Amino acid sequence: MDIELLKEKLQKIAxxxxxxxxxxxxxxxxxxxxSILKVSSNEVRLHSSFIAELLNIKGTHGYKNxxxxxxxxxxxxxxKNNITANFNFxxxxxxxxxxxxxxxxDYTMGGRIDILITDNFKNRIIIENKIFxxxxxxxxxxxxxxxxxxxxxxxxLKGGIPSDWSTNKEILNNEDFHCISYQSFINKWLExxxxxxxxxxxxKETISQYLHIIKNYTExxxxxxxxxxxxxxxxESKDLYNSIDEINQSYHLFRQGVNQKFWKVxxxxxxxxxxxxxxSGIEIKLFIDEDGDGFYFGFHLEKDNVTIEGTSEEVMHLxxxxxxxxxxxxxxxxxxxWTYVGEFRRFLMLDKDKIFDLxxxxxxKDFTDPVIIEIDKCISEIKKQIK
Numbered sequence: 099m100d101i102e103l104l105k106e107k108l109q110k111i112a113x114x115x116x117x118x119x120x121x122x123x124x125x126x127x128x129x130x131x132x133s134i135l136k137v138s139s140n141e142v143r144l145h146s147s148f149i150a151e152l153l154n155i156k157g158t159h160g161y162k163n164x165x166x167x168x169x170x171x172x173x174x175x176x177x178k179n180n181i182t183a184n185f186n187f188x189x190x191x192x193x194x195x196x197x198x199x200x201x202x203x204d205y206t207m208g209g210r211i212d213i214l215i216t217d218n219f220k221n222r223i224i225i226e227n228k229i230f231x232x233x234x235x236x237x238x239x240x241x242x243x244x245x246x247x248x249x250x251x252x253x254x255l256k257g258g259i260p261s262d263w264s265t266n267k268e269i270l271n272n273e274d275f276h277c278i279s280y281q282s283f284i285n286k287w288l289e290x291x292x293x294x295x296x297x298x299x300x301x302k303e304t305i306s307q308y309l310h311i312i313k314n315y316t317e318x319x320x321x322x323x324x325x326x327x328x329x330x331x332x333x334e335s336k337d338l339y340n341s342i343d344e345i346n347q348s349y350h351l352f353r354q355g356v357n358q359k360f361w362k363v364x365x366x367x368x369x370x371x372x373x374x375x376x377x378s379g380i381e382i383k384l385f386i387d388e389d390g391d392g393f394y395f396g397f398h399l400e401k402d403n404v405t406i407e408g409t410s411e412e413v414m415h416l417x418x419x420x421x422x423x424x425x426x427x428x429x430x431x432x433x434x435x436w437t438y439v440g441e442f443r444r445f446l447m448l449d450k451d452k453i454f455d456l457x458x459x460x461x462x463k464d465f466t467d468p469v470i471i472e473i474d475k476c477i478s479e480i481k482k483q484i485k
Contacts, residue, residue, distance in 0.1 A: 108345075111328055146194050146212045146227050148308055149284070152291060153215060154192045159301045161294070163187045166215075168290050172283060173223070173249060176276040181221045181249045190217035198244045200405060200431050205236040206266075207243055210389070222248035229255065229280075229315070233264035242269050250275040255316050257282065281316035288312065356456050363462060367470045373397070373477050377485050380406065380413070382434070384477065395473055396436025397480070408434040416484065423479040439469045 151157045152165040159165070167187055174182045193214045201208035213225035222245050226238055238260050242250055252260050257279035259271050269275060278284075288309045295302040332339050364386060374382045379401050386395045397420065399406040399413060406413055408429045420427045420435030427435035456462045 110331055144308075144311075145229055146225075149225075149227075150192045150194045150213050152305070153213075155187070155190060159295070160298065161301070163190075164294060165291050166190070166192075168294075169287055170223070172287060173251075176251070176278075177249055179247050179249065181223065181247075184219065185221050186217040186219055190215060197431065198240070200407065201240070205240065207240055209234075209237060209240045211241055211244070223251065224248045225251045225253055226260075227253050228258075233261045235263060236266050238264040238275060239266045239268055242274055246274075252277045253280070253284070255280050279316075280312050285309070285312055285316065352457070353453055356453050356462075359462060360456065360466065363466045364469070367466070368395075368473050374481055374484060380416075382480060382484070384473070385433075386473075393469075394436055394438045395469075395476075396433035398432060399434050407431040419483050420480075423483065424476055439472065 152159060153169055155163045155166065157165070170182050170185055170187075177183070193216070194212065196211040196214040197209075198211060199208040211224055212227035215223040215225075224241050224245070226241060238250070238252060242248075252275055254277065257277050259277055260275075265275075271277060288305060292302055292305050292309065295305060332342070368384070368386060370383070370385050372381045372383050376382070381400045383398045383400060384395065385398055386393075388394065399408065399416070408417060409431055413434060416434050417429045420429070424435065424437060426437040428437065429435060456465055
């Protein structure tokens with residue numbers, strides 16, 4: 099297709115979208131608290147936390163176990179160990195980002211489970227929540243090994259299956275784990291939650307706004323007028339129709355390219371490394387990474403190639419020093435001190451305008467310099483205060 103003609107068609111599509119957004123603004127249809135707070139794509143801070151709150155018997159929604167019963171009722175079709183049949187709805191807890199210990203050397207144990215539901219008889223439902231994040235090495239296998247009798251769920255937008263990178267080809271779909279989707283499973287569950295929360299308008303409206311986010315991400319939005327206009331435009335041009343796949347592929351490659359540029363800049367200026375060896379032989383190592391909640395950096399301890407847990411009594415004095423250096427530092431088994439970084443969240447979840455802008459090297463530099471400086475200051479203080 100001629101490039102100029104393609105530009106003309108795409109500009110028409112952009113115009114249709116803009117007009118539709120203006121129409122939605124007339125009655126406030128685009129007003130959504132989750133979008134406004136820019137957490138609509140955050141796996142932990144919104145999706146895992148919101149789902150867990152609805153499931154929680156002590157949740158602030160005030161419906162006790164009603165939402166959980168609806169959720170688990172839909173899971174019976176996947177349950178071969180009778181967990182759903184034997185689940186005690188009177189005594190259970192729901193945990194987000196549940197630590198299962200430090201990831202071991204061959205990545206077969208450890209990590210953090212996105213959502214863990216456990217009753218007082220140790221009936222467990224494990225949910226690995228994937229909105230946009232990629233699989234981690236042996237991630238699903240690790241959670242399977244945590245409790246092989248648990249009902250293990252792989253939750254994605256449209257029910258996709260995990261990669262071999264996550265399962266190591268050792269566990270099987272529909273046997274050892276089951277794939278569920280936001281598009282079908284979560285959407286239907288939320289609609290039932292809305293239905294039974296009619297007597298509490300604030301709860302109902304909050305769930306409805308969250309449901310709108312889900313429909314938006316799974317392409318079930320009610321923007322039928324806009325969609326029909328774009329379909330009509332595509333149907334009038336076979337060349338445009340034939341170009342859609344290439345445009346979509348190029349769009350994702352563009353975003354991936356910006357993401358790679360981001361990590362390249364960070365890696366070149368702040369590579370993961372040993373920043374200090376104490377007089378007692380403890381190595382303090384910098385690690386920069388991201389998880390479901392966002393971009394973070396932390397300091398890991400080793401001695402003679404053996405990990406020292408950040409919560410060990412022998413290094414509590416170091417934990418105190420790290421907290422003094424940066425009050426936002428947290429201590430856990432993996433890190434003596436770690437923290438999320440300011441405005442940095444999962445990079446590819448930034449809004450489209452921001453991603454587009456960061457393709458520019460100068461804007462990328464301006465975006466990444468603050469975190470480079472922040473880490474430099476921490477390392478400088480570590481070297482000053484720790485011997």
